[in-house]
Amino acid sequence: MSSHDLLPIHTGTVIEEDSLTLEQLCHACGVHAEWVISLVEESIIEPQGDEIQVWRFSGASLVRVRSALRLQRDLGVNLAGIALALDLMEELENLRAELKKMQHG
Secondary structure, three states, X not given: OOHHHOOOOOOOOOOOOOOEOHHHHHHHHOOXXXXXXXXXXXXXXXXXXXXXXXXXXXXXXHHHHHHHHXXXXXXXXXXXXXXXXXXXXXHHHHHHHHHHHHHHO
16 A cells, blocks of 8 residues: 555544535536435535535535545445435434433533
């Protein structure tokens, strides 16, 4: 495995100040618009706006698209599996945060 095979792991808090257009989201993730549209169709991400031309995506959507891309590329997971995996990972993260809050509160 070379250093080019390694993916950066992003940690931190997503700031929701700005939203991304479909084109900006695609560019940030290195994917085609058709793939992002399929993520919307599978309810993996939810844009703001009713029509594709006015869609805006949050920072959380950016994180989900990058995670979905890794699941598909690295593990060969299909879109339905990606939706399930991301929902389960989000639930696990919420449970961990709740447990941490209970332990410290």
